[in-house]
Amino acid sequence: MGEHHGPAKGISRWFLTTNHKDIGALYLWFSFAMFLLGGSFAMIIRAELFQPGLQLVEPEFFNQMTTMHGLVMVFGAIMPAFVGLANYMIPMMIGAPDMALPRMNNWSFWILPPAFTILAGTLFMEGGGPNFGWTFYAPLSTTYAPPSVTFFIFGVHIMGLSSIMGAINIIATIVNMRAPGMTYMKMPLFVWTWLITAFLLVAVMPVLAGAVTMMLMDIHFGTSFFSAAGGGDPVLFQHIFWFFGHPEVYIIILPAFGVVSHIIPAFSRKPLFGYDSMVYATASIAFLSFIVWAHHMYTVGMPVAGELFFMYATTLIAVPTAAKVFNWITTMFRGSLSFETPMLFAIGFVVLFTIGGFTGLMLSIAPADFQYHDTYFVVAHFHYTMVAGAIFAMSASVYYWIHKWTGRRYNESMGKAHFWISFLGFNLTFFPQHFVGLAGMPRRIPDYALQFADFNMMSSIGAFIYGASQLLFLYNVIATIRSGKKDDTAKTWDGAEGLEWEVPSPAPYHTFSVPPQVK
């Protein structure tokens, strides 16, 4: 009892580990691998779209690429990345020795690699992989799907299971294992946003599982949930999908809000302006996320009353979101700012996410959405929130905490270069997509009319730049781990606050075996 032991040796350390830091690291590495995989699909897409005409791939394969890019990025890269971060940081932030359910933690990670092996494996099956878009609308994904769709469904089930187990673990940890004195309203914001995210996950992942199970029944057991010919309704699929899908986008972005709310105060050397209102804003966004799903379906032929309800509810999301943005900037106002890489990414996040928020407001206006829907304007919008939102926040987190994880300093100039190249590449890729979208270019097409050529070429060049900058990131991370300057100071950043900064760097294998006292 009480004796500290280090990690097991060899490969079994990773397979059998129940340590939150090991599992966090596994999640982070896995998600980065998926990020590169999904990114290479994006490179194929942008290479084909570099010029009008078909040059590299056939439309069937192009459709598989857009589908797999979306699935891998959402379910393989972004979600596991934040789960990894949660695993690593939440116990340290709340003064707990580990996650509440460590064995389940091991399991929820280790079922992911098989799930994605199955998913990626579909690309090599007869008839090709999923080609119906990451939203997999029926009946394209049922009656008209390639045979590999069954494996896709199996893969989705497994990753859903993983997410649900991860979420339960996070809830159990936060509710039960906070250090004495850490009341809910004293929890760090990353913990708060994750607690809310975990509840969203538990609520909607089963809905996704239901949707794919109904697909499975339609495909193999003769039911007609989504087939009008048998008395079903293809639109029903969209309702179910987006009932999951809209909370899903907040599952992706709320933890990002959390980390930005740590990083901005740290580098402003000033407390977060409105902690309480941040918590309330997060909770209201989470609530609203359940009653806006049909704004993805304005053109599907809903009755006008439904259309109006979803429009009003959707515009409301702008209110708590605006409160958050004002909050971050007011935290910076009259601070003492420095601009190390995490802060650059956090500011980049605020700027670009705000732009994504603006286009989101535009898209929420149902009549105007009749022109925007399913165009590149939408593609631009959600990449401003997903890439410049979630992925920028993720990069910021890695730079912010990597010293805590490894006890080594990363290379600051390389980090800054990573930021500026990403920022430039990202905007060059996605800003012109607003233009082609408004001018009338539909999404998910392998080839386009000549008037869209100029902006598409810009977009492709930007994408290659953005893609390349991620290799710089990878190099910087590996170089830090292997040969970064050793430094065991507990507090990496002079302005940072929180329990994780009170333990040495790298954080010992077991932190807080004795709970700290929080005042």
Add this chain to the structure above:
Amino acid sequence: MCFKAKQLCKLVLYPAIVLLSIFGGSAWAEEAQRWQVNMTPGVTEIGHKIFDLHMLVFWICVITGIGVFAYLIYSIVAFRKSQGAESAHFHENTTVEILWTVIPFLILIAIAVPSTKTLLEIYDTDDADLDILVTGYQWKWKYEYLDANGENVSFFSNLSTAQGEIYNAEDKGQHYLLEVDEPVVVPVGKKIRFLVTANDVLHSWWVPAIAVKRDAVPGFINESWTRIEEPGIYRGQCAELCGRNHGYMPIVVHAVEQEEYDAWLAERKAKAAQIKELMSKNFTLDEQMEAGKAIYMSACVACHGVNGEGGVGKPIAGSPIATGEITGLINILVNGKPGSAMPAFGNQFNDVDLAAVITFARNGFGNNMGDVVQPIDVYNFKQGQ
């Protein structure tokens, strides 16, 4: 400090002016232009209203954005640690927080009013002068002009861009991917109601200039309408992923004056009447072979080859189906072969053309079965299934 503020002003105003000049222009052509950066207001009243709404929200975003980003840039520039800034320690201010909740809320209400009005107008599909049933197929559109007397006019509309252009063997034409063999012809100034549905998977019928986008859902009929103010040619595309050739099912609308429309419709009806007459006619083998060859060379040659030698499709020359039981041959033409690339032609061609091409498959390329398929045979086959 004063100097800084001036610099900041410039920094903020300059992009705003650039934006203004980009978005301020109002000379929009009917078609998307190179370097076009904004939505088209199009040629309908609703289109203009949607455009105005879009610009209203856009400018609200731009103005808010200028405010937010000026605040951000000011904070970044003015409170740098490297310049010796010391941090204040204020936080929480209920008045400020209430203000930045209430003001956005009021702005939202200001947007909601015109949005609701426009939406209600879009949904008002009553009292149409003309109904057109639009059906999405993988990967083409079918248009059916509904007629009170049951004399419907219907036809398919396919992409007419050559494969060579798509695969970069030929130069791409001006309307690359936005051109069809048979455009939808509609009169200007009339309320046209589109009844949109689909035959297989989801599609979405979208023509930006006439401000109509409606999902085509198999088993359901969605309604939408437009009243086009100016004659012209308006182009659009399928906007819902529908499989392999989703990018290759464009829409072309010809809006013409009423007289021209009437003439076109009359001609269409006459043609339909003519086909009706031909239905009862008995063709000779030579007539059928000649007509059938022409159809084969346009509709079948890509898959079955100039000499019936096959390719994507199986060979026609010596084919067991073409030379076997006649209903088997009629069946594969009418219903296609599900699960293969062989399309169902039963709805794409009228019975007269089907009979001709079937006769050709039966007797061409040395198959020489000697029998002639008449339109009535195809008709009876369809009735019997």
